[in-house]
Amino acid sequence: MKFPILSLTTYIPLIGALYLLFMKEHEGMVRRLSLAVSLAALALSVLMLGHFDPKSAGFQFVENLEWAPSLGISYKMGVDGISVLFIVLTTVLTVLCVLVSWTQVKKYVREFHVALLVIESAMLGVFSALDLVLFYVFWEVMLIPMFLMIGIWGGPNRVYAAVKFFLYTLAGSVLMLIGIIVLYVHGGKTFDVAALLQVKFAAPVQFWVFLAFFVAFAVKVPMWPVHTWLPDAHTEAPTAGSVILAGILIKMGAYGFLRFSLPMFPDATVTFAPYILALSLVAIIYGALVTLVQTDLKKLIAYSSVSHMGFVTLGIFALNRQGIEGGIMQMVNHGIITGALFLLIGIIYERTHSREISAYGGIARSVPRYASFFVLFVLASLGLPGLNGFVGEFLVLLGAFQRDRIVGVLAMTGIILAAVYLLWMTQRVLFQEMTHPENEKLADIDTREFITLLPLAVLVVFLGVYPNPALSVMHASVDQMMAKMEAHKAAAITWAQAWPF
């Protein structure tokens, strides 16, 4: 058997978490250990990316062990060009989360890092599981530490936000569980994703299971109108929680679309794509308009995520190469950029304890290095060409425009609005007169914070100037998916076909 690099990457954080849980180290040691563990996971994932063969469309680094053979459940892990980037994104962002929490988290330090590392394990598991039961386990495991993270280390309204987050997501995943069981019954008594991908499901199965999965994924993305947990959760979560939520957790929904919905239910995908495109457009424009009037920094970035994730679903359901690859790229980029923006807000919040835009103004003068990073990430977020945000957005727009011109035109308005809300926010935070004299003495970012932000800044520039390495990783897998959908000659399902009785 080959070296189980995927399992190792996935479980290293979990092992670290268990160690921290039972060996009661002191706080400084906890932080250092947590950093070491997340760095180890990062190193492994980078190693994996280095050995990843971009020319192969299938799953790589596959591990397959029997788990409960009588029920068709196996322990199967593997990555392809769609998921491998998210593994690396997860490990990168977790390291930064540990770093940014160094001084921000003051109570229950040990428990915080345990939660963080468990979340990391679960997220890595979600992106590498190739068995539906295993996938579901990881999907749900992640929920609990996240719930605790918001509920314990969050802001003033944390309990409401945590419960809302939990219930929204749980409601979605229960439907997904039903869908998984239906797939098991109709797909030859197996939970193996690779095997299920070969099955041609009957029209009613596709129709209803697609809907069940759709609810679960749409809540996670989050798509309009099930997005309202996101502003609360992002706003109340501690910095690391916001980064994880915005950076990776909400990508899992879109990842689910790509991994399950599109290839397993091509007919249902074609049936529902127009409606999903419409919802995505609503998310883009509505999200942007609501972002425009936010007064809370974190809430503003949270709502902007709704708009940006609208581009992701728009690209995916444009159902063409540019759209899908653009959607994946947009996910990676949004993870980097929004993660960075939440890090930045966390850094300034630690100093002033205010998230209100009106509490700032003119702080570029007292914190010039902070301001430079802030402007860089804001520009990336509004899709300035040459920085990474543009690549995904443009490809998505290209895909959407190819599919339906009016959709492309409407989505484009989101780009104008993004410039308006982000620059207006930047102006009120960094520029203008200094309205609060106490901000005169704000400390600029220190070395640790600089090191936290630098990798993301480098990625923002690199992926903007030279995105082809990232794109080439996903070509083969996306091509295979497209080829399969084309060969299948997906046709829309009528209501009469879908009615199961």
Add this chain to the structure above:
Amino acid sequence: MTRSVVLFRDLLIPILPLAAFLVNGLFGRWTREKAHWVSVPAVVLSFLLSLFVLKDVLSGVNTYASLYRWITVGAFDVSVGVMIDPLTAVMLIVVTSVSSLVHIYSIGYMHGDKGYARFFAYLSLFTFSMLMLVLSNNLLELFVFWEAVGLCSYLLIGHWYDRRSAADAATKAFVVNRVGDFGFGLGLLLIFVTLGTLDYQAVFLGAKAATNQTVDLLAPFGGKLDVGLVTLIALLLFAGAMGKSAQLPLHVWLPDAMEGPTPVSALIHAATMVTAGVYMVARMHPVFELSPSAMATVAVVGGGTAIFAATIGLVQNDIKRVVAYSTVSQLGYMFLACGIGAYGIAIFHLMTHAFFKGLLFLGAGSVIHALSGEQDIRKMGGLRNKIPATYLTFLIGSLSLAGVPLFAGFFSKDEILTRAFFAGDLGRVLWGVALLGALLTAFYAFRLVYLVFHGETRLLPDAAHHVHESPPVMTVPLWILAVLAVFSGWVGIPLIAGGDKIGHFLEPVFKGVAHVAHADIRLEFWLIAVSVIVALLGIAVADMFYRTRPAMPDKVASAWPRFYSLLLNKWWFDEIFDWAIVRPTRRISEAFLWKVADVRIIDAFVNGVGSVTQQAAASWRRIQTGLTQDYAMTVVLGLLAIVAVWLAAW
């Protein structure tokens, strides 16, 4: 020299300013007040290299190279590359020369500024972006650097970011440009989707083949409105040009952009960036040529903006804003030229304008510098003797702007007027408009000269003491630009055989354009005479208003108070946009989408699910009395019920 060495030399032109940006941007804390030692040599070197490029292009050597593949997804494959032809060569010279002079000038102007290194970093970044913009060999790359120059403009307008007005102006500039780029971006998408490429040459060929295709704009709504595909593409691209080059109605950002330091206004908002729109239209002329209606639109927008901005320029009191409106107006002339197919003339005017308008801005900067920051021309006057170098160079710039013969502006503007006169009925109308614009131009140019430099001083007493001529590091660039503002026009002398050197030079680029039949030389001569008379008339009126009879302006203003206030308030454009777009959007977003749709509908539903569950539980929990006897009673009742059922069944 081998090809790769030539390519390397060409690439150094943009790379040097980029390197300067990186050094000053990353290590600004160490370069500080020595930042210009990095940026200035880099840009000057770029200029010298551009001269070599010009020499090569003059001898007929063009360059076309792809550097690396940028985005590749399926059929969509865009590379980063460079292309050098006569048009690029002219732009390279204009950009690097003005940029070098502005860099040098800034050493004096920005001396002691706390953002000195940052300023030079951005200035170099702008130079890099602008050079790459003109060097691009495909539309997406053009778009990338199109946005990049917009970014630099944003950063430099907001250089003094702690001033509210500067921060506002920067945001406004970026957003208004984004509105234009909305069109540009859609144009790119439409080009790729219909023609399958974004490479210049392939697009030109594809557009030619697609001349007869139409697009039904109202199809999604069930209606029918067929528009020529090429027309649509051209108009969408032109929307981007309108944003960048501040054409009606997207001109609103440019006057506000004067909040930036004056060298920025000279370089970005007069000489180079704002002319990117003109460059783009000229570059894409094979597409525009295919659509007469798009051409007419370009011409009308250009002509309209030319006169419209000139009217506002008549009454403004901020020295930089007058020059800014003049820029908007002159850009209108360039688009007018493009719209009638005179691309070579448009580029010629772009060049002369870069020099004389750069000169005027730098001169204005010198005046402001001399007066320690005063910009209101009502508080100036009589500066002629105190700052003679500035006065003389400013005068030369104004003469060039006004179109006085032998000055550069005369040759280029006059050529536009002449060509317009011969360009059909629409052209003749636009000729009239442009002629009126020329009258206004001469008037406001000399209004400035008289109010600032002539007459009695209106300075505040304590300001008057400090008036001082600028240091040589500022005046030398002024003199160089003054020389260029005179002689740069001499490469395009009309009527004389072989006089139109620049037109000849650009000929290979615009060879596809239909030539106007050579007009009657005598008629052309008379046209020139008319425009000279008009220019002199404008100067004479300004002379009367502001020198010989200073009471006149007030009299005129009070005779037409409504009109005067309309002009003074810039035709209320900002207010209309604010009232029609900005406020309603914010109102709807805040009052409806957020506080009603999100909070009162979606969240209310979500919370409703929670509270319904809670209320149900609250009523059901009453049966949990906590009294064992009650539970026992339930057991007994249940037992009795079972027995009763059993008995009944039995």
Add this chain to the structure above:
Amino acid sequence: MTIPLSWVLALSAVVFGIGVIGLLTRRNILILLMSLELILNAANINLVAFSNHLHSMRGNVIVVFTIAVAAAEAAVGLAILLALFRNRRTVNLDEVREMKG
């Protein structure tokens, strides 16, 4: 002459009924414990009666167990009662509703 089985069973049923009614209606824990004892003893009567009727000792053996368990239960019950009385000064169930929802 022997007492008919049915009579004994009737007695047992009556004692059981009194016990149940007492258990359901009274609020004094002491009386509840006594009612509980009645219920248990009703069962004991049944066991003894059937043991006699079937000429088997099994029922009598179980009764001995039941009495032992009942004694233990009474001891624990009274101990809880005493502890409750010491803490709350009451043996009234209405005043002791810790498990109310």
